[in-house]
Amino acid sequence: MVDTAHTPWRQIAWNGIRFDCPVDWEIGQIGLQYLMLETEEGPVLELKWNPVRGRFSHKSQLRRLAAFHRRRLRKTLREGPLPAAWAEALEDYHTTGFSWHAESVAGRGAIVYCPQCRNATLIQFFYRDSDRTGSVTRRMLASFLDHSQNRTTLWAVYDIRAEVPAEYKLKSHRFDAGDFELAFSNGKQQMTLHRWSPALILLTTHNLKEIASVRFDLFGKQSLSIEMVETAVAEGSIAPSSIGSLWKNRLQGKPPYRCIRLWHVEEKNRILCVQMEGNQPIDREAFNRICRNYESL
Amino acid sequence: MTAKRSTGSVAIMKAFKKNRKQSGISRAEALQSTPAKTLQVNESRLETGDVLLSYSATVRPWFSGLIKRFGGPASGTIHKKLQLDALGTEVWDLIDGKRTVRKMIQEFTEKHQLHPREAEVAVTRFLRELGSRGLVGMR
Numbered sequence: 001m002v003d004t005a006h007t008p009w010r011q012i013a014w015n016g017i018r019f020d021c022p023v024d025w026e027i028g029q030i031g032l033q034y035l036m037l038e039t040e041e042g043p044v045l046e047l048k049w050n051p052v053r054g055r056f057s058h059k060s061q062l063r064r065l066a067a068f069h070r071r072r073l074r075k076t077l078r079e080g081p082l083p084a085a086w087a088e089a090l091e092d093y094h095t096t097g098f099s100w101h102a103e104s105v106a107g108r109g110a111i112v113y114c115p116q117c118r119n120a121t122l123i124q125f126f127y128r129d130s131d132r133t134g135s136v137t138r139r140m141l142a143s144f145l146d147h148s149q150n151r152t153t154l155w156a157v158y159d160i161r162a163e164v165p166a167e168y169k170l171k172s173h174r175f176d177a178g179d180f181e182l183a184f185s186n187g188k189q190q191m192t193l194h195r196w197s198p199a200l201i202l203l204t205t206h207n208l209k210e211i212a213s214v215r216f217d218l219f220g221k222q223s224l225s226i227e228m229v230e231t232a233v234a235e236g237s238i239a240p241s242s243i244g245s246l247w248k249n250r251l252q253g254k255p256p257y258r259c260i261r262l263w264h265v266e267e268k269n270r271i272l273c274v275q276m277e278g279n280q281p282i283d284r285e286a287f288n289r290i291c292r293n294y295e296s297l
Numbered sequence: 298m299t300a301k302r303s304t305g306s307v308a309i310m311k312a313f314k315k316n317r318k319q320s321g322i323s324r325a326e327a328l329q330s331t332p333a334k335t336l337q338v339n340e341s342r343l344e345t346g347d348v349l350l351s352y353s354a355t356v357r358p359w360f361s362g363l364i365k366r367f368g369g370p371a372s373g374t375i376h377k378k379l380q381l382d383a384l385g386t387e388v389w390d391l392i393d394g395k396r397t398v399r400k401m402i403q404e405f406t407e408k409h410q411l412h413p414r415e416a417e418v419a420v421t422r423f424l425r426e427l428g429s430r431g432l433v434g435m436r
Contacts, residue, residue, distance in 0.1 A: 040323070040328065041323070041325060042323070158415065159412045175415075177416075197410075197411060197415075198409035198411060201384060268410060
């Protein structure tokens, strides 16, 4: 890990946690409560987090961490004090430091417990050869937050950034080349964020309306029609016209209320899309707010 | 980026849930390698501008016997075609035996304003697919 004080930084926010890191630290693996950042040389930072039920014990967390390591590395795992700069950066949390080493790589990290949100996070940095700790780790840790200050959750990974009401929990995610999808649910409604690229290639054969029809399989289903509402924005919504159709949809297991908006972000060569559906009427204001706060970086 | 015939989607971005098998070389070394087209592949342009690749593939002996029984060639090779889509054609055109994988990704990223990681996964997956069919080699 090189002291990249002069390289640009960016924010990563995923499922409740957020932190800043150098732009060349790329997300290599991503899970619901897991992030592995890496450079071309290999992993540089790993984060795992989980809400804690009952009493939190640093010792049992450390034991669990040891269990994950291979036997050879497990022997080198040591609990120890945090470097002063790290302790200062994480002063709002209850922390335990640890370190381990192997032949070509070593790790140093902290188990961080937030008494406010009762979330436990394991943060570990990987070091190779002449790598050294420095202002990078301190700055990353100082920017670390494991809960939101307001009622929204920030999502900022790869080139997408969205603010989603906190009651929407992530159910699934998919990051295929050219096709990102984050699916949320609040128990009553499902909301999905899509990002497609490169937009110009997609728009050579289909317009936005057709792309929506293909992606959401709307062919032959006259009930939901997507229309262009602005030059680069297409939208469609459906609500049951009678109690009968509402129950018909419910019995068929189809969400009776659905709203889709997709728009072309020309300067970024992306198409963004928000879809909300559920058994209750869509809150248009909330839908508009989510669309406004969903962007391509 | 897809090869339209046969195996379907090539460019699934599994970096995001990557199967980390030990390949023997590091990511940095892989990006520094230079792909080159093999001589056995013939390329032609369709009206759309997309590339159609024609190549010979050796089939498994039992399948070769089956082909022979149904009146096919006895040589154990079959002729295959692979149609690339627009993005696949672009990457194919970037393979000149001089550009490194890193350079190809950089050009592809810039042209389509892609996220670098996204472009890297798409291009390397595509090259791996071509490699597995014997259409490109790495040096």
